[in-house]
């Protein structure tokens with residue numbers, strides 16, 4: 433019988449999800465789901481210092497928002513519970529005893545002073561930091577005596593002293609290391625808690641994980657992990673080490689704990705989960721063919737973990753903005769308005785004009801900005817002018833290129849006269865546009881000389897949607913009023 437495909441995300445509960453961890457989560461999820469398997473969440477909290485209350489709920493919430501759903505987790509539970517490592521201490525105890533019995537590990541009683549001194553010397557001699565194995569050959573009686581007398585100890589993994597260790601990464605193929613390069617690293621700390629290197633392997637085995645997807649920063653541990661599986665006599669799962677994600681600026685690694693690269697932050701700024709996922713999946717993978725726009729469903733169908741690249745991926749926020757803008761443009765207006773509302777609320781609250789508080793006005797405001805939005809939070813700044821009673825802008829902004837102030841004023845008067853002739857009932861974007869363009873056309877006038885000052889008079893901004901859209905949304909009265917204010921301002925220039 434073939435084994436059920438199973439993968440896991442194994443984060444520490446640090447309180448937020450780093451964007452690089454979302455990439456790990458997504459690649460793990462797609463690897464497993466593309467093969468019809470189960471994806472589970474296991475919390476690795478054996479490092480007490482890093483625990484943050486409420487972190488698991490927050491983590492699950494943001495992952496679900498992204499579209500990553502688990503089949504088993506600490507919240508859902510499942511047949512391999514518990515899914516939180518701090519609740520599995522008994523399991524680790526039992527397994528370390530078994531490993532000691534099998535001669536795969538040993539007690540080490542070296543004091544931290546001794547270890548520090550040893551490391552300093554190694555550093556001074558330009559040697560790699562490595563435990564000198566002083567306790568590796570203590571006899572069993574000595575060990576029992578020390579334990580009985582309460583001497584603190586750690587338990588270390590016994591690495592082979594020579595020969596080669598081979599391990600196989602699904603993307604890189606065979607990786608061979610010389611056993612002499614391997615440190616007898618710690619499996620159980622002096623407080624009795626397991627390290628990542630122990631708990632992770634025991635759990636992956638007991639939870640019947642078939643595919644391990646993790647960052648390539650774990651490659652140095654890989655041979656040691658494989659040796660641990662072998663020491664227990666367990667099968668080694670398939671390993672897929674994901675390429676690092678680099679910062680575009682400076683090319684360094686995207687830092688692990690920076691709050692500004694947390695998924696929560698992207699969500700708050702108004703990035704759409706579909707756009708974020710689409711962008712993230714391209715950090716190390718590319719679909720066949722040119723179509724890069726893919727939904728989670730399509731990704732599950734198309735993803736092939738064997739095609740993940742092993743070279744570094746670059747995180748380019750401009751590309752993310754491009755994707756997000758693309759997804760925003762394709763959104764249904766009602767849905768976009770609903771999602772934009774939290775960001776718009778402050779503008780709506782500020783105006784005393786009840787017409788501008790109406791759902792219809794708000795929807796029109798969103799509609800004329802839909803094209804320009806890169807993220808939902810942009811909507812606040814972009815639409816603010818529509819809700820202000822009085823616009824503040826330097827009068828000089830009204831003047832297009834080398835225009836004379838007098839000409840600019842004259843042109844605004846012309847526009848005002850055209851608009852005045854459009855009755856309230858006929859105040860549509862098309863009418864406004866047709867009437868103005870017709871006039872400019874008939875008189876062979878340059879559009880910029882007229883449309884620029886009109887747009888600035890209506891928005892007070894260097895950049896905004898076009899004047900016809902804005903005039904339509906503001907309505908006849910307010911548009912005429914704002915143009916008049918601009919005409920008056922030009923009088924004093």
Ligand code: GLU
Nearest residue numbers: 442443444476632645646
């Ligand atoms: N707890 C590890 C981390 O947060 C998990 C690595 C792995 O997936 O094995 O980096």
